[in-house]
Amino acid sequence: MMPYASPTVAALSDQDPRELGQYRIAGRLGSGGMGSVYLAEGPTGLVAIKVIKPHLAHDPEFPHRFRREVAAARKVSRWCTAPVLDAQLEDAPLWLVTEYVPGPDLGRHVKEHGPLTGAAAEALAVGVAVALAAIHQAGIVHRDLKPGNVLLSPFGPRVIDFGISRALDTEQTTRSGQMLGTPGYMAPELFSGQVEPAADIFAWGCVVGAATSTTAPGRSPFAADNMMHAFHRVMREEPDLDGVEPAVRELVRAALARDPAARPTAEELVAELSGPDTGVAEVARTLRLRVGYGATVALPPPPAAAPGRRLRDLATGVGAGVVAVGLVAAAVAGLRALPPAPPEPTETLYTDGFADDTSGWNNSGFTSPTTSRGYTGEGRYTMAEDISNDVQWSTAPVNAVLPDQALVSVKMDLSQSAGGWNGVFCEYSKTDSDKDDLAYILEVSQAGFAKIVKVAATKWSDLTPDLRVPGFDRKNMLLRAECARGNGEVRVALWLGDELVAEQVDHDVSTATGPPRFGFYMEGVNNSQSRVYYDDFAINRLP
Structure with a gap:
């Protein structure tokens, strides 16, 4: 396993904004020639906001170019990119909001954990190629593809900063004559001002070479210290491909051809890596690159964390506060075709529509829509x-012996949830009072994120980061959770509707010795009066 932290978030200075429109600023993710990038919270959860430097916003030409590039970026498919969500294009400060991508950049990962090899190298290569295909289909040339602009998200590589930088590049070239791009990743034609999609293919070769080389990890095949050195290398020398992953080496070589016309297109790269009959859209839907990822960044001010608690403590009301979670990394690497829908059960073992308030669930003493835990009296x-x-x-309250392979489903209504996480759990504790409790919580937040949490005795660990839920509807949500124990592991997966949003295989399951139990989990935040409703609960046997 290879755990690592989320992108570093720096504290805000006195000069940094605290709010921009409907977004609350949490910290600074980075800065560059165009402006600063901030982590913020908006109506749909965490986002990244790029704020343009004031002198650019007041330039008579820059705002026009910026609006043009934002409009172009909105046309880019969501495949393997950070999509544009919002922008302020008229009044200063100009800013752009994109989806926040949890996970480190490729350069950081290679520096800390070494090169990607085998299936992970191929997944990276095809993932970045898919992103370039989407960018090029929108009529955009990235022009600064490099490891720092490739984020390793839970759903594969995401290419960021595409196209928007073109507005800054035009302004820089006109005023200072500066060469564009990053030394070591620039195609030969960029040095003469020719900007075509083929330049991104050259950069793809440099990125994949740098990320997969076992002899010079993190170094481009045309590694250079400055623009003059970069110019000399790409014009006169051959790329250094020693140690580059053999499965992608020849494609990297083809991408680094000096003649732009001799390089493959992004679509051709995808076809070579995934098969001639596989379309870009199909690859984008099924690609996963699992190289380990950690928990996402919490927004300040952080709530006071309670001491670690066992799942059994929750039943007796011991302790209050927000659960403290740790980091657990994923250990699977490579391409994986994901099922389009939850598995088909072979038998329904238990159902409850909650019309009968004597069916055995904890009822906190009375039936009411305002009870703290129990039947509403209205069929929920x-x-x-x-x-x-x-x-x-x-x-x-199931009396039967439940199977080790089960699919749990429930309809959830989070319209009165004011925060926190809510969902179902699978528990494998030996007895009701055993100190080595082991459980998995498959949960969704009111802000539209999902994750899987492991509870082992007093340790709570995020098995996945916070994953954005596509098409999130907090009032009408069908949650399905697969919990499968066997062969020394536990596999857990979470679907919302027919969309798989999170999955994990856990091999550290020595304490998973008890009979399976299933139920509901609900978490509020700081006396927020959060409430969750459940309906049509079922436990099904899986083959």
């Missing part, structure tokens, strides 16, 4: 944050 079950405990859970 509810759990809510109360003054003594901001975490609630309830185990399904």
Whole structure:
């Protein structure tokens, strides 16, 4: 396993904004020639905001070019990029909002953990090629593809900073005659001002070569210290491909041809890596690059964390506060074709529509839409944050022996949730009072994110980062969770509707010795009066 932290978030200075429109600024992710990039929270969750430097915003030509590039970027498919969500294009300060991508950049990962090899190298190569195909299909040339602009997200490589930099590049060239790009990743034609998609293919070869080389990890095949050195190398020398992953080496060589016309297109790269009959869109939907990733960044001010608690403590109301989580990295690498829908069950073992308030669930003493945990009397079950405990859970009252391979489903309504995480759990504790509790919580936030958490005794660990849920509808949500134990591992997967949003295989399961139990989990935030409703709960046997 290779755990690593999320992108570094620097504290805000007195000169940094605290709010931009409907976004609350949390910290600074970085800065460059065009401006500063901030981590922020908006109506749909975490986002990244690029704020343009004031002198550019006041330039008579720059705002026009910036608006043009934002419009072009909005046309780029979401495949393997950070899509544009919002922008302020008229009044200063100019800013651009994109989806926040959790995970480190490729350069940082290679520096800290070494090169990508085998299936992971191929997944990186095809993932970046897919992103370039989407960018080029929108009529944009990236022009500064490099490891720092490739983020390793939970759903594969994401290429960032495409196209938008063109506005700055034009301004820089006109005023100072500066050469554009990053030494070591620039195609020969860029030195003469020729900007075509083929230049991005050359950069693709440099990025894949740098990321997969076992002899010079992190170094471009045309590594250079400055523009003059870079010019000399790409014009006169051959690329250094020693140690580059053999499965991609010849494609890298083809991408580094001096003649732009001799290089493959992005679509041709995808076809070579994935098969001639595989389309770019199909690859984009199924690609996963698992090289390890950590928890996402929490927004300040952080809530006070309670001491570590066992799942059993929640049933008795011991302790209050927000669960402290740690980091657990994924250990799977490479391409994986994901199922389009949850697996088909072979038998329904238990169902409850909650019309009968004597069916055995914890009812907190009375039936009411305002009960802290129990039946609403209106055909639903509810759990809510109360003054003594901001975490609630309830185990399904099943008398039968449940299988090790099960699919749990429930309809959830988060319209009255004010924060926190809510969902279902799978538990494998030996007894109700065993100190080595082991459980997995498959949960969704009111802001539209999902994740999987492992609970082992007093340790709570995020098995995945916060993953954005496509088409999120907090009032009408069908949650399905697969929990499968066997062969020394536990596999957990989470679907919302028919969309797979999170999955994990855990091999550290020595304490998973008890019978399976399933139920609901609900978490509030700082006495926020959060409430969640559940309906049509079912446990199904899987083959």
